[in-house]
Structures are given as structure tokens and as C-alpha cells.
Amino acid sequence: MGDTLLRKWLLADFGLEVVELTPVAHGADVAAQVWKMSTATNAYAVKWSGAGTNTGHQVAAFLADSGLPGVPEMIRTTEGGLWTFHGAKKRLTVTPWIDGVRAADTGLTDEQWAEYGVLLRRVHDSEPPARLRDALPKHSHIDARTPALAEEVRTRLETPEGDVEEELAAVWKQYDEVIADLLTNRPPAPSGPRVVCHGDPHIGNVLVDDALHLIDWDDVIYAPREQDLMFMLGGMGDVGPTTPGQLQAFLAGYGPHDIDEEAVRYYRHVRAFEDVIGWSHQALTGPDEPYCLEVTRGILSTGLAALAVA
Known part of the structure; x- marks a missing residue:
């Protein structure tokens, strides 16, 4: 451009x-x-x-x-x-x-985690006009295209070329059972009440100046609120809460809600599938192939995928 x-x-x-x-x-x-x-x-x-x-x-x-x-x-x-x-x-x-810093780069204080809980609760409690609400996606557009990308990655890794591809092929072989689970063993979709969800509310999408700002609204979805809360409940590394105190501060700010653990399990599984395939594909096609390889390895070894299939 x-x-x-x-x-x-x-x-x-x-x-x-x-x-x-x-x-x-x-x-x-x-x-x-x-x-x-x-x-x-x-x-x-x-x-x-x-x-x-x-x-x-x-x-x-x-x-x-x-x-x-x-x-x-x-x-x-x-x-x-x-x-x-x-x-x-x-x-x-x-x-x-917004002349601020990415929360993923600096972290959030407990007070800011509570503030973020308040912000996300207000998003979930919003009541858009019926026409807009009815037009919202009910399923992830990323998830819909991920199986085709998975097949593309798998085919490419059958004959890897170069150090990054060979390492990625070794990672896929090492975690073959985890990847197979993500591909074939998805939990049942939740059927609870739907709300407006940001869809990707990790703190890489939060900017901080004298307040918090939630950006990048491309993936908005009309879904049970666990779609968003999943990001706060483990497996997201340093783009989610990293201590019990941070999690408790977020939940205190968010306010009363009986978390549907099965819905969390479902959305964790969906996101892990998207992330493993998406980062693997970018490790093959660029940019930043070595970085994407290490992200993929982390998701599978100790991150969201490991938690999703546990």
C-alpha cells in the first residue's frame, strides 16, 4: 500500500x-x-x-x-x-x-484488571438494536476456514523445506495426539444465553493511557459470554491474568456470573484449534516465521492447546 x-x-x-x-x-x-x-x-x-x-x-x-x-x-x-x-x-x-501502551507489553495492575472486568461486563450487558443484534455472527468466521488451513499445513509438512519447516514438522509430530484431538474431538457447543462478545479480548487488544481502551473489534460475535471470559481463565499466558490475584481482581470487576465450565472448555478448544493452525500456517508463509514457530510450540506444550485437551 x-x-x-x-x-x-x-x-x-x-x-x-x-x-x-x-x-x-x-x-x-x-x-x-x-x-x-x-x-x-x-x-x-x-x-x-x-x-x-x-x-x-x-x-x-x-x-x-x-x-x-x-x-x-x-x-x-x-x-x-x-x-x-x-x-x-x-x-x-x-x-x-490512543497515545498509550499495549497492556500485553506492560501488564496490568490488579486495579486495572478490575477496571477491565468492569469494561468487559458493560460490553456483555449492552443491548444493541434488534437489527444489529440479529446480524451478528453466531459462529467464528476464523474457525470456519481453519480446517482447510490445517490440511494445507499438514500437506506442506509432509515434505518440509528449510530449518523452520523441519522444526515445525517435528513439533507437529511430537504433539500429534494434541493436534488430532483439536481436529476431531471438539466438545459440544454451548446453548446458554447469548450476549455481544468482543471475540478476542486478550490484553494484546487493550491500550492503556490514563484509562483502558479495548480495540480491534473485527471478531465480534453473538455468543455465550464464556466466549470472552475464556481468555481470562487460563491458557493465554501473559495476554491473560498471570496470577490468582489478577484473576480475582478481574472477576470482582466483572461482577456476579455463574461461569459455565463446559462452555469455557468449548471455547478454549475452538481457540486452541484456531491458534495452532493459524500460527503454524504463518510459520510456513510468513512473516516472522521463526517467531511463529515458537508461538506454535508454546501453545502446544504449555499453552492453550495443552489446557484444552487436558
Whole structure:
């Protein structure tokens, strides 16, 4: 994506005249590019992404417009929309720039974990208009495409080329029973009451300045709240609570809820499947192949996959 073209889109679509554009690294989402954009008066986060669904941005806009603290505003287009499409049907969206740090890089204090529990509870207790609620996905769009990626990875690892592929093939062989369980032994899907879930609320998607901000709403889903609570209940390493005190602080902030352990087990299994296959695929296709290999190894050995099949 060239700067000149992006500047043209931002001016035409959002009426924003760019003074400076700076690329921003954005986690594991290879389907997205992110920039910090400055105009003469303000700074914004610009995202061009083919991931997720349109409804996630609609939910984020609804929550922000409702005054829910911690959900960044969606900047409207010149025609009043939330995004425009460019390229291969990739959405261009703009939000205010948050001059904070990623919680995954710095961690959260117990007080901040309690604050995050309050924020996530408010998301779950929100009541979007019926039309928006009914349009929300009921199942993970990532999960739907993961079996095809799994077959692609397995085929590639039959004849690995290079050090990373050979190491990944060895990891898959070492944890063959775990991977087979993820592929074939999913627990029954939960049938409890559904709420608006962020879908990916680990603290890699939390920014901290003088408050907490939950970002990256691409994967919003209408599901039992354990879809989100699973991320706090073990197996997510340093992007979830890492001490009993942090977990208790989060749960105290979140407030009363009888956790459905079978629903947690289901969503843990789904996420472990997505993560093992997704990180393995990225270890084969890039970028950051050696890093992705080590992430895959960690998920299988001591992380979410190990917990999911225990």
C-alpha cells in the first residue's frame, strides 16, 4: 500500500488531509495494515483490513456512541458511514489515535484488571438494536476456514523445506495426539444465553493511557459470554491474568456470573484449534516465521492447546 494512494483515499473518503503517515506493527493479523495518521490538528489510527465482518465495526460504533468508556469512537466517512472498501474488498476505517501502551507489553495492575472486568461486563450487558443484534455472527468466521488451513499445513509438512519447516514438522509430530484431538474431538457447543462478545479480548487488544481502551473489534460475535471470559481463565499466558490475584481482581470487576465450565472448555478448544493452525500456517508463509514457530510450540506444550485437551 503506497502512501500516496492512502492519502488520496483518506481525503476523499473521510475528508482528512494527511500531514504524516507512520506504519504501525499490528500483532498477528496478516490481513491488516495499520498506520498512525496525523492531520494539522489531530492524530488517528487508520486500518485497512480484510479480516472479520462489518458488524464488528457497527457494534463498536454503537457502544462508543452509547457513551461506553473504553471503546474508541469510529470516525465517520464524508457520507456518514463507518468504513469504505478498497482493493480486494478490504475495509478502510479510522479511529482516534490512543497515545498509550499495549497492556500485553506492560501488564496490568490488579486495579486495572478490575477496571477491565468492569469494561468487559458493560460490553456483555449492552443491548444493541434488534437489527444489529440479529446480524451478528453466531459462529467464528476464523474457525470456519481453519480446517482447510490445517490440511494445507499438514500437506506442506509432509515434505518440509528449510530449518523452520523441519522444526515445525517435528513439533507437529511430537504433539500429534494434541493436534488430532483439536481436529476431531471438539466438545459440544454451548446453548446458554447469548450476549455481544468482543471475540478476542486478550490484553494484546487493550491500550492503556490514563484509562483502558479495548480495540480491534473485527471478531465480534453473538455468543455465550464464556466466549470472552475464556481468555481470562487460563491458557493465554501473559495476554491473560498471570496470577490468582489478577484473576480475582478481574472477576470482582466483572461482577456476579455463574461461569459455565463446559462452555469455557468449548471455547478454549475452538481457540486452541484456531491458534495452532493459524500460527503454524504463518510459520510456513510468513512473516516472522521463526517467531511463529515458537508461538506454535508454546501453545502446544504449555499453552492453550495443552489446557484444552487436558
